Amino acid sequence: MNAARLFWLAPVLPLAAFILLAAGLSRLGRLSAGLAIAAIGGATAVSTLALLAAAQGARAVVSVPWLVVGGRELLLALWLDPLGALLAVLVAVVALVVFVYAVRYMAGDPRFGRFFALLSLFAGAMLVLVLAADLLTLFIAWELVGLCSFLLIGFWFERPGVPAAATKAFLTTRVADLAMLAGLLLLAGTLGRTRIDVVLDAASRSRFATGFLLAIALLLFAGAAGKSAQIPFQGWLPDAMAGPTPVSALIHSATMVAAGVFLVARLHLLFAVAKPALVVVAWVGIITALVGGTAALVEKDLKRTLAYSTMSQLGLMFVGLGAGSLIAGVLLLVAQALYKASLFLAAGVIDHAVEGTAFDRMGGLARRMPLTFVVFALSAAALAGLPVTLALPPKDPVLAAAWRTNPALFAAALLASFITALYSARAFGLVFLGPASKPAQEAHSSGHGLLVPLLALTALVPIGLLIDAPLLDEPLGHLLDAATPEAGIVTALTLGMAVLGVLLGLSARYAWPRDVVWAPIRPLAPLFAGEFGLGVLYRALPRLGLQLIYSAGRIDRTLFDPIGERSTRVVLGAARRVAGFDHAVFDAVATRAAAATLAAVRASARFDLQRIDAAATTFGRTLANAGERLRRLQTGRIENYLLAIFVWGLGLLALAMLVMR
Numbered sequence: 001m002n003a004a005r006l007f008w009l010a011p012v013l014p015l016a017a018f019i020l021l022a023a024g025l026s027r028l029g030r031l032s033a034g035l036a037i038a039a040i041g042g043a044t045a046v047s048t049l050a051l052l053a054a055a056q057g058a059r060a061v062v063s064v065p066w067l068v069v070g071g072r073e074l075l076l077a078l079w080l081d082p083l084g085a086l087l088a089v090l091v092a093v094v095a096l097v098v099f100v101y102a103v104r105y106m107a108g109d110p111r112f113g114r115f116f117a118l119l120s121l122f123a124g125a126m127l128v129l130v131l132a133a134d135l136l137t138l139f140i141a142w143e144l145v146g147l148c149s150f151l152l153i154g155f156w157f158e159r160p161g162v163p164a165a166a167t168k169a170f171l172t173t174r175v176a177d178l179a180m181l182a183g184l185l186l187l188a189g190t191l192g193r194t195r196i197d198v199v200l201d202a203a204s205r206s207r208f209a210t211g212f213l214l215a216i217a218l219l220l221f222a223g224a225a226g227k228s229a230q231i232p233f234q235g236w237l238p239d240a241m242a243g244p245t246p247v248s249a250l251i252h253s254a255t256m257v258a259a260g261v262f263l264v265a266r267l268h269l270l271f272a273v274a275k276p277a278l279v280v281v282a283w284v285g286i287i288t289a290l291v292g293g294t295a296a297l298v299e300k301d302l303k304r305t306l307a308y309s310t311m312s313q314l315g316l317m318f319v320g321l322g323a324g325s326l327i328a329g330v331l332l333l334v335a336q337a338l339y340k341a342s343l344f345l346a347a348g349v350i351d352h353a354v355e356g357t358a359f360d361r362m363g364g365l366a367r368r369m370p371l372t373f374v375v376f377a378l379s380a381a382a383l384a385g386l387p388v389t390l391a392l393p394p395k396d397p398v399l400a401a402a403w404r405t406n407p408a409l410f411a412a413a414l415l416a417s418f419i420t421a422l423y424s425a426r427a428f429g430l431v432f433l434g435p436a437s438k439p440a441q442e443a444h445s446s447g448h449g450l451l452v453p454l455l456a457l458t459a460l461v462p463i464g465l466l467i468d469a470p471l472l473d474e475p476l477g478h479l480l481d482a483a484t485p486e487a488g489i490v491t492a493l494t495l496g497m498a499v500l501g502v503l504l505g506l507s508a509r510y511a512w513p514r515d516v517v518w519a520p521i522r523p524l525a526p527l528f529a530g531e532f533g534l535g536v537l538y539r540a541l542p543r544l545g546l547q548l549i550y551s552a553g554r555i556d557r558t559l560f561d562p563i564g565e566r567s568t569r570v571v572l573g574a575a576r577r578v579a580g581f582d583h584a585v586f587d588a589v590a591t592r593a594a595a596a597t598l599a600a601v602r603a604s605a606r607f608d609l610q611r612i613d614a615a616a617t618t619f620g621r622t623l624a625n626a627g628e629r630l631r632r633l634q635t636g637r638i639e640n641y642l643l644a645i646f647v648w649g650l651g652l653l654a655l656a657m658l659v660m661r
Contacts, residue, residue, distance in 0.1 A: 004050060004053040004054070004058035004059070004060045004080055005060055006046060006050075007046065007047070007050035007053075007060060007062075007078070007080040007085070007088075007131070008062045008078050008131075009042070009043070009046045010043045010046045010047040010050065010088050010092065010127050010131065011043070011078070011124050011125075011127035011128040011131060012124075013039040013040070013042045013043045013046070013124075014036070014039045014040050014043055014095075014120040014121070014123045014124035014127065015120070015121065015124035015125075015128075016039065017035050017036050017038075017039035017040075017117075017120040017124075018117050018118075018120040018121040018124060020035060021035065021036065021113060021114075021116060021117035021120065022117050025113070026113025026114050026116070026117050027113055028113065029112060029113065030103070030112075032112070032113035032116050032117070033099070033102070033103045033112070033113075033116050035116075036099055036116040036117070036119060036120045037096070037099045037100060037103075039120060040092060040095050040096045040099050040120070040123055041096055043092045043095075043123070043124075043127060044089070044092040044093055044095075044096050047085065047088040047089045047091075047092045047127070048089055048092075050080055050085050050088065051085040051086060051088070051089045053080070053085075054080055054081060054082050054085040054479075055082065055085075055475075055478075055479055058080065059079070059080055059081060060079065060080040061077060061078070061079045061080075061133055062077070062078050062079075063075040063076065063077035063078070063133070063134075064076050064077075066136075072192070074136060075134060075136075075137075076134065076136070076137045076140070077132070077133040077134040077137055077195070078128070078131045078132060078133055078137070079131065079132075079133030079196075079197075080131070082479045082480055082481075083265065083266065083330070083480060084130050084131045084132075084266075085131075086330070086334070086476075086479065086480075087130040087254075087258075087262055087333075088127055088130050088131055090254045090333075090334055090337050090338075091123065091126050091127055091130060091254045091255060092123070092127065093254075093460065094249075094250065094253050094254040094255075094337055094338070094341050094457070095119070095123040095126075095250060095254070095255070097341070097345075097453045097456055097457040098119075098246050098249050098250050098341065098345070098453075099116070099119060099123075099246075100452075100453040101246055101249070101345055101348070101449075101450060101453040101454065102115065102116070102119065102244075102246040103449065104447065104449025104450050105244065105245060105246055105348055105352075105449075105450060106244065106246070107449075111155070115152075115155060115244070118148055118151050118152050118155070119152070119246070119247075119250070121144070121148050122145065122148035122149070122152060122250065122255065123250075123255070125141045125144035125145045125148060126141070126145055126254075126255045126256075126259070128140075128141035128144075129141035129142055129145060129259055129262070130262060132196070133195060133196060133197070134194050134195055134196065135184050135187065135188070135194040135195075135196060135199065136184075136188075136194045138196075138263075138266075139180070139181065139184055142177070142180075142223075142227070142259065142263075143177065145227075145255065145256055145259060146170065146173050146174065146177065146227075146256075147170075149169060149170070149173075149240070149251055149256045150166050150167075150169060150170035151166075152243055152244075152247040152250075152251070153165055153166040153169055153240050153242060153243040153247060153251075154166025154167075154242075154243070155243055155244055155247065156242070156243070156244065159242070161239075161242055162242045162243075164239075165236075165239040165240060165241075165242040165243075166242070166243075168235070168236045168239055169236040169237075169239070169240050172226060172233050172235065172236040173226045173227055173233070173236070175226065175233070176222050176223050176225060176226020176227070176233050177223050177226060179219045179220075179222035179223055179226075180219060180220055180222060180223020180224070180226075181223075182219050183215075183216045183217075183218075183219030183220040183222075183223070184220070186212075186215070186216050186219070187199055187216055190207075190208065190212075191207075196266065196267070199267070199270065200267070200269045200270060203269060203270040203273045203274075204269060204273065206273070210274070213270070213273060213274045214274040214276055214277055216270075216274075217267075217270060217271050217274040217277035218277055218280060220263065220264075220267060220270075221264065221271075221277060221280065221281055221284075223260070223263065224259075224260035224261070224263045224264050225260060225284060226260070227256065227257065227259045227260035227263075228257050228258070228259070228260030228261055228314045228317075228318070229257060229288075229310070229311050229314065230260070230284050230285065230288045230311075230314065230315060230318065231284060231287055231288045231291065231534065232534070234288060234291070234292070234311055234531070234534070235531075235534070237252075237257070237307050237308075237310065237311050238295075238299075238304045238307040238308060238311075240307065241301070241303040241304050241307050241357075245303070245344060245345070245347060245348030245351060246345075246348070248303060248306075248307075248344050248347075249340075249341045249344035249345050249348070250341075252306065252307065252310040252340055252341075252344060253336070253337040253338070253340045253341035253344070254337035254341065257310060257314055258333055258337060260314070261314060261317045261318065261321070261329060261333050262333070264281060264318065264321050264329070265321060265326055265329055265330055265333075268321060268326045271321075272324065278321070278322045278323075278324060279322065280322070281318050281321055281322035282318065282319050282321075282322025282323055282402070282405070282406075282409055283322070283409070284315075284318065285314075285315040285316065285317070285318025285319040285321075285322055286315060286316075286318075286319050286409060286412045286413055286416065287315070288311060288312070288314070288315035288318070289311075289312045289313070289314075289315030289316050289319065289412075289413070289416040290312075290315075290412065290415065290416050290419070291311075291312075291531050291532060291534065292308045292309065292310075292311030292312035292315060293308070293309075293312040293416055293419035293420055293422075293423060294419060294528040294532075295308045295311075295528055295529060295531055296308035296309050296312065296419075296423035296426075296427075297419065297422060297423050297426065297518075297521060297528055298517050298521065298524075298525040298528045298529050299529070300358060300359055300360070300516050300517070301357050301358050301359065302347050302350065302351075302357045302358075302359060302362070302427060302430075302431065303344070303347050303351075303357045304357075305423065305426075305427050306340065306343055306344055306347060306427070308423075309340070309343075309383065309420070309423060309424070309427075310336075310340060312416065312419070312420060313332065313336045313340070313383075313420070314336075315416070316332060316395060316398050316413065316416060316417075317329045317332045317333050317336070317398070319398055319401075319402055319409065319413050320332060320397065320398035320401050320402075322405075323398070323401035323402045323404070323405040323406075323409065323485075324401060324404075324405060325397060325398075325400075325401035325482075325484075325485050326480060326482050327397065327468070327476060327477060327480055327482040327483070327484050327485075328397035328398045328400070328401045328484070328485055329398070330476070330480065331394045331397055331467070331468050331476060331484070332394045332395060332397075332398055334394075334464055334467060334476075335382065335394035335461075335464050335465055336383075336394070337464075338457065338460055338461045338464040338465075339378075339379040339382040339383055339461050339464075340379075340383070341457055342375060342376075342378075342379040342454065342457050342458045342461060343376065343379045343380065343383070345450075345453065345454045345457060346372050346375050346376045346379070346454060348450065349369070349372050349446045349450045349451065349454060350362065350365065350369070350372065350431060352446045352450060353365070353368070353369060353372075353443040353444055353445070353446055354437075354439040354440055354442075354443050355439060356439065359430045359431070359516045360437060360516060361437055361439040361440065362430060362431045362432075362436075362437060362439075362440050363430065363431070363432075363433070363434045363435055363436045363437050363440050364432070364433070364434060364435055364436030364437075364440055364441075365431055365432050365436070365440050365443060366432040366433065368436075368440070368443045369432075369443065369446075371451055371454075371455065372446075372451070372454070373432050375454055375455065375458045376428060376431065376432065377428060377432075378458060378461060379458060379461060380424045380425070380427065380428045381424075381502075382461055382465065383420065383424045384420060384421040384424035384425065384498050384501060384502050385417055385420060385421055385494060385495070385497070385498035386421075386495075386498050386499070386502065387495070388461070388462060388465065389462045389465045389466055389469070390466070390469060390471050391465050391466050391468065391469035391470075391471070392491060393465075393494065393495070393498065394465065395417055395420075395494060396486075396490065396491055396494050397468075397484050397485045397486070398413065399413050399414060399417065399490050399493075399494050400485035400486055400487045400490045400491075401485040403485075403487050403489075403490045404485060404487070410490075414493060414494070414497060417494055417497050417498065417501075418497040418498075418500065418501045419501070420498075420501070421497065421498045421499075421500070421501025421502050421505065422501045422504060422505045423505070424501075424502070424505065425501065425502045425503075425504070425505020425506050425509075426505045426508065426509070426518075428505075428506075429505060429506055429508070429509030430509065430516065433506070433509050433510075434509050434510070434513045435513055435514070468484055
């Protein structure tokens with residue numbers, strides 16, 4: 001139970017590492033990487049122990065006050081529950097491997113310490129997001145993840161196209177986040193609280209009007225679609241490959257793009273009550289899966305192919321959630337995080353070996369890079385839907401859920417699964433099979449610094465695929481208290497499509513050994529690469545926005561500027577007339593008043609000098625003379641004074657006698 005009480009350390013440790021690195025420790029070179037790795041290693045240990053505690057029934061909540069608004073205290077809160085604990089372990093484990101991998105990959109970069117500071121903030125924010133007990137806390141972490149993705153995608157900002165890719169990702173997700181924020185505010189304004197358990201309880205008790213709850217669910221899904229690159233917000237994800245490969249591995253596996261799927265999974269009960277919202281989730285997901293899959297079939301760059309693959313797999317996760325199965329979406333999320341991170345790290349090793357990620361620099365690398373060949377083969381097979389373990393492929397529950405929900409949805413999901421197998425085999429064949437290009441013939445070793453973490457992560461792929469295996473009594477089902485959708489016919493069809501797609505993909509490599517794009521689909525390549533017109537539309541919208549701005553500027557210059565100039569001239573003319581009136585009237589009155597005042601002051605001064613001063617002088621002289629005469633009477637002889645008193649007394653007596661007569 002101690003692990004349950006200390007679960008909050010999982011996000012705090014990498015966030016503390018970020019603060020220390022940002023405060024100046026990032027200048028310590030490899031020591032800064034050591035600090036970041038130690039922090040995320042501690043987060044991995046804490047989250048693993050917390051998951052074990054949650055599986056045994058432990059629950060915990062920790063909160064701190066943040067703001068007081070309208071007399072109501074807002075809290076930042078984290079909680080330990082099975083879903084959050086599972087995703088926290090996934091985030092921490094993948095981040096730990098990527099951190100170790102990045103030490104070698106980023107060696108020699110002048111901003112080495114800054115890179116690990118940003119990675120720490122990114123991982124810490126994602127851990128806060130999956131453990132958030134409050135929608136306000138979740139949204140703050142959500143925005144931090146978006147900010148970190150912008151900074152990490154644009155890390156090599158001096159390279160052409162990188163700032164544009166980072167800005168595109170940031171602005172696209174911000175537009176979607178505005179819709180999500182509106183949904184959160186509607187929830188908070190209605191309930192007066194933002195605790196996730198309170199929101200879910202209110203939804204289950206029908207405390208919202210049906211239409212109102214549907215609007216909230218769709219607004220929240222818009223935010224999720226932006227983070228997870230679902231249509232119509234899909235355009236930023238392939239361009240995000242401009243960032244360093246460790247960033248791509250982290251963003252495309254367990255962090256940034258997984259956040260949207262996690263949001264729908266976290267609020268799945270709310271979406272289930274607003275039933276039409278789940279239908280929207282499922283169909284947006286399947287359309288994205290088909291668009292991303294077909295684009296991956298004609299892409300000429302390995303990392304961008306994996307990016308389109310991520311878009312496609314995220315779409316299938318939304319299909320599982322939209323079909324009503326929480327466990328189907330979460331199972332594919334966990335599996336995808338592991339084997340897609342392995343594929344991206346393998347792409348980084350290949351990039352280091354052939355100095356590029358374009359397919360025309362590869363081919364025939366199986367002999368020169370045997371370990372990478374094995375890793376890529378295992379991960380690509382898992383991505384294609386082949387049973388690489390004793391468990392069924394993770395896409396099988398998704399298709400089973402779609403089968404139970406809607407035949408058309410199932411058919412589209414089966415087609416998307418087939419396309420997944422095709423592009424997985426295509427990428428594998430273009431990299432490792434067929435004739436070797438000149439750069440591939442000169443490929444050099446990547447060293448243990450890249451291979452060891454890659455092998456370690458790949459070793460976790462079979463373990464991740466077993467988290468819901470019947471052989472182990474379906475641990476994921478017990479953890480989430482949900483049943484895994486199953487259908488024998490669906491399993492047979494899914495495996496059949498996966499095998500067929502892989503065989504066709506490998507055969508095409510030998511049929512057209514020099515072609516990056518297969519001959520049969522070459523006429524459709526522009527359509528696939530353009531995402532069925534969505535790519536053109538996506539690029540046209542910014543241009544249209546700029547054109548509107550330029551047009552508004554021209555209207556302003558031709559219409560409003562002349563009005564402003566005329567208004568200015570009128571105001572200036574009026575000001576001049578007022579100034580003339582002021583000078584002619586008020587200034588003249590003020591001048592005459594000042595002259596009269598000065599004259600009065602001068603007259604007063606003359607009167608003061610000639611009259612008052614003269615009177616004061618005369619009075620002073622008279623007093624002085626009287627004093628002088630009186631002084632002469634003071635002889636100092638007592639007989640004179642007695643004589644004066646005697647005379648004074650006689651005078652008074654005489655006066656009294658006269659009066660009495």
